[in-house]
Amino acid sequence: MGNISTNDIQSLIQLFEKSDWREMHLILGETDLFLSKDRNAQTQISLTTAAPSVPAPSHRASVPATPVETPDPKPHGSKIPAGWTLVKAPSLGTFYRAPKPGAPMFTEIGAQVAADSELCLIEVMKLFTTLRAGTHGTIREIYAKDGELVEFDQPLFLIEPDA
Known part of the structure; x- marks a missing residue:
């Protein structure tokens, strides 16, 4: 269970954005995913073992989490x-x-x-x-x-x- 697909990463990011979590850090094999909702934090993503259709970045990327609208409860x-x-x-x-x-x-x-x-x-x-x-x-x-x-x-x- 060392590989993580692009769809898994996208799902994790979507779930994180909609959650009340402040930060998430996942290490799975050589994949290292770090997300933070703190705009001052250094958000880092390293996808060294992502699916072949996604090129692994040669540097760490800084990506602020986007705000998510809360749906009408009814x-x-x-x-x-x-x-x-x-x-x-x-x-x-x-x-x-x-x-x-x-x-x-x-x-x-x-x-x-x-x-x-x-x-x-x-x-x-x-x-x-x-x-x-x-x-x-x-x-x-x-x-x-x-x-x-x-x-x-x-x-x-x-x-x-x-x-």
């Missing part, structure tokens, strides 16, 4: 009806609606779900978390797009309870 500014369940992301990561590419989606709008029904996968650095409905009902909204990076506590699904 999906699309709408009001959630009383008794309905808003299923939120348990962590930062990539949102997948199917178990693998080309496979049927876990659920669709209008589908009936049970408490243990799988709704999606959230992936961070090749680790997948299965998100379950947690309640019986009907899927009324799906807020995230397949393959989209989602934030911790971001609304993903709206479930209307069974009558």
Whole structure:
């Protein structure tokens, strides 16, 4: 586990920018990644073992972290009806609606779900978390797009309870 891909590095940078962390330093094999939100800090990135499509820099680069806008906590500014369940992301990561590419989606709008029904996968650095409905009902909204990076506590699904 000494190699880190360009996609992994991009995902780490996106996750770091959206986190409340001040600094992150990752050493994996010969790859050394250092990120800081302190503009006065010397942010350093060394990608000596990155994927072949990305040339390794011959010097350390200084890159300030960019500010990230916080999304509206309510999906699309709408009001959630009383008794309905808003299923939120348990962590930062990539949102997948199917178990693998080309496979049927876990659920669709209008589908009936049970408490243990799988709704999606959230992936961070090749680790997948299965998100379950947690309640019986009907899927009324799906807020995230397949393959989209989602934030911790971001609304993903709206479930209307069974009558």
